[in-house]
Amino acid sequence: MKDQEGTREAELIAARRANLAALRSMGADPYVLTRFDVNAKASELQRRFADLPAGESLPERFALAGRVMLLRGQGNIAFADLWDESGKIQLFLKADVVGKEPLKAFQHHVDRGDLLGAQGRIARTKHGELSLLVERYDVLGKALAPLPDKWHGLVDVERRYRQRYLDLAVNPEVRQVFLMRSRIIAELRRFLDARDFVEVETPVLINIAGGATARPFQTHHNALDLDLNLRIATELYLKRLVVGGIERVYEIGRIFRNEGIDTKHNPEFTMMELYAAYWSYEEMAQFTEELYAHLVALVTDGKSTLPFGDRVLDFQRPFARVKYFDALQEHGGYARADLLDAERALHIAQSLGLPKPPSHAHALDKIFEAVVEPHLVDPTFVMDIPVLLSPLAKRRADDPLLTERFELFIANMEACNAFSELNDPDDQRGRFEEQARDRDAGDAEAPPPDWDFITALEVGMPPTAGIGIGIDRLVMYLTNQQSIRDVILFPLARPIVER
RNA sequence: GCGCCCUUAGCUCAGUCGGUAGAGCACCGGCCUUUUAAGCCGUGGGUCCUGGGUUCGAGUCCCAGAGGGCGCACCA
Numbered sequence: 053m054k055d056q057e058g059t060r061e062a063e064l065i066a067a068r069r070a071n072l073a074a075l076r077s078m079g080a081d082p083y084v085l086t087r088f089d090v091n092a093k094a095s096e097l098q099r100r101f102a103d104l105p106a107g108e109s110l111p112e113r114f115a116l117a118g119r120v121m122l123l124r125g126q127g128n129i130a131f132a133d134l135w136d137e138s139g140k141i142q143l144f145l146k147a148d149v150v151g152k153e154p155l156k157a158f159q160h161h162v163d164r165g166d167l168l169g170a171q172g173r174i175a176r177t178k179h180g181e182l183s184l185l186v187e188r189y190d191v192l193g194k195a196l197a198p199l200p201d202k203w204h205g206l207v208d209v210e211r212r213y214r215q216r217y218l219d220l221a222v223n224p225e226v227r228q229v230f231l232m233r234s235r236i237i238a239e240l241r242r243f244l245d246a247r248d249f250v251e252v253e254t255p256v257l258i259n260i261a262g263g264a265t266a267r268p269f270q271t272h273h274n275a276l277d278l279d280l281n282l283r284i285a286t287e288l289y290l291k292r293l294v295v296g297g298i299e300r301v302y303e304i305g306r307i308f309r310n311e312g313i314d315t316k317h318n319p320e321f322t323m324m325e326l327y328a329a330y331w332s333y334e335e336m337a338q339f340t341e342e343l344y345a346h347l348v349a350l351v352t353d354g355k356s357t358l359p360f361g362d363r364v365l366d367f368q369r370p371f372a373r374v375k376y377f378d379a380l381q382e383h384g385g386y387a388r389a390d391l392l393d394a395e396r397a398l399h400i401a402q403s404l405g406l407p408k409p410p411s412h413a414h415a416l417d418k419i420f421e422a423v424v425e426p427h428l429v430d431p432t433f434v435m436d437i438p439v440l441l442s443p444l445a446k447r448r449a450d451d452p453l454l455t456e457r458f459e460l461f462i463a464n465m466e467a468c469n470a471f472s473e474l475n476d477p478d479d480q481r482g483r484f485e486e487q488a489r490d491r492d493a494g495d496a497e498a499p500p501p502d503w504d505f506i507t508a509l510e511v512g513m514p515p516t517a518g519i520g521i522g523i524d525r526l527v528m529y530l531t532n533q534q535s536i537r538d539v540i541l542f543p544l545a546r547p548i549v550e551r
Numbered sequence: 552g553c554g555c556c557c558u559u560a561g562c563u564c565a566g567u568c569g570g571u572a573g574a575g576c577a578c579c580g581g582c583c584u585u586u587u588a589a590g591c592c593g594u595g596g597g598u599c600c601u602g603g604g605u606u607c608g609a610g611u612c613c614c615a616g617a618g619g620g621c622g623c624a625c626c627a
Contacts, residue, residue: 146585
């Protein structure tokens with residue numbers, strides 16, 4: 053790409069480069085500085101001096117640093133909004149305080165977007181704006197690229213995702229979402245650590261991608277000349293660790309599924325999986341309620357309801373519970389016996405206008421999605437899911453066609469999936485063999501058997517409950533974002549091909 | 552993969568019936584000691600996403616392509 057003479061953007065950049073050169077010639081090269089002593093944050097000062105009357109100033113001196121986001125001039129006086137990570141504060145430059153030459157340099161050579169360190173006293177202007185009365189400033193970094201519109205910010209969705217640095221720099225509410233994401237995950241870790249869970253890391257590059265039904269990404273290790281897959285779940289490795297005696301274990305990690313992209317799916321996303329020996333899915337349901345209530349209280353300052361899109365979600369405990377087949381009976385009038393019969397289930401799926409499902413399990417899933425999911429707004433546990441859909445969950449002793457498994461639905465979206473883990477190696481072997489048959493029959497999403505996992509179960513795994521929580525969706529609820537791309541810093545995008 | 556929609560100045564957006572492309576902000580120059588998106592005056596700035604086609608004439612109509620958004624499909 054070459055700049056053409058007369059293109060506006062090139063001129064904007066040239067003007068900024070000229071200002072850079074001017075600063076350098078004054079001995080104020082922004083790229084030479086390596087440090088700046090910051091002793092205050094904008095929002096702290098706003099809070100601390102909220103009561104300072106207009107027109108008054110204080111003797112104490114502060115130094116802060118951030119990005120210049122707005123410039124307002126008035127001859128021998130200049131105002132600027134300085135944004136740091138915490139918020140913003142106005143800079144007030146007067147010739148008799150900062151000096152005539154520095155003021156002039158500021159007015160002529162500091163551009164919107166520049167990174168600035170400023171020292172001075174706190175004052176509130178006649179107009180009531182808390183300001184730093186600047187005594188000295190340093191340009192700590194030059195913005196050579198022009199910033200998006202000061203009023204509209206960066207709106208173009210594609211650019212927001214591709215150039216997230218710009219989005220974050222000019223749209224403070226976006227930065228808030230990602231800072232909140234970090235707080236949520238930190239709080240999640242504290243919550244788990246307080247309950248004696250141990251955080252581990254298991255492999256991302258694996259030979260057999262199991263623990264879920266999804267197509268994996270494929271890659272290759274050169275030195276071993278070995279085809280590998282990126283993991284689609286952490287389940288089978290974490291359960292190996294329970295076998296090994298780590299009784300409460302979790303992992304928060306990236307997993308990868310080679311699937312489509314929409315507002316609820318990104319090909320790489322963050323999953324928290326957790327396993328607790330000697331718990332059943334009942335204790336896990338209890339735990340799930342506590343965890344969600346805790347996080348909702350964290351982001352709402354103690355409330356139990358959460359605004360989400362155009363509705364309000366109620367996280368008051370206990371959450372609603374409904375049994376899988378009861379829900380289908382209630383919302384669709386379908387009987388368990390019909391749904392558990394492969395032929396009749398396919399028939400029901402077709403009567404609902406669904407495309408022909410490739411398998412019985414698929415049909416059940418689609419029917420549930422169409423009939424029940426639209427009703428699940430407030431957090432609802434769907435309990436006792438058929439073994440047909442649950443290759444890794446333990447059967448109910450009193451009803452072996454069902455498993456001790458629940459899924460939590462929130463806002464018509466699956467929020468988590470939990471069950472009493474199958475620890476009978478013979479039963480697990482049989483289910484792997486079933487999946488292998490599906491795979492041979494052409495189901496690319498059925499994972500190949502992981503025989504070493506069977507060996508692990510043969511060593512002996514205690515009764516254990518496990519749960520998987522999609523962290524991105526969790527953050528969507530807690531920050532009221534309707535697209536998963538708005539809680540992932542760099543969502544997958546096609547590369548831009550230079551012509 | 553399918554359908555609908557979007558792509559015009561650095562940014563945000565107008566652009567009528569097909570008749571030689573506009574605004575606000577930003578930038579640049581000048582004036583200005585209390586501004587809050589925001590003082591006043593003035594100058595400059597375009598690969599209308601790309602490539603074809605129709606037409607005397609295309610930002611506008613047609614075809615193909617690229618990128619994106621939404622929905623559907625896929626996907627626990």
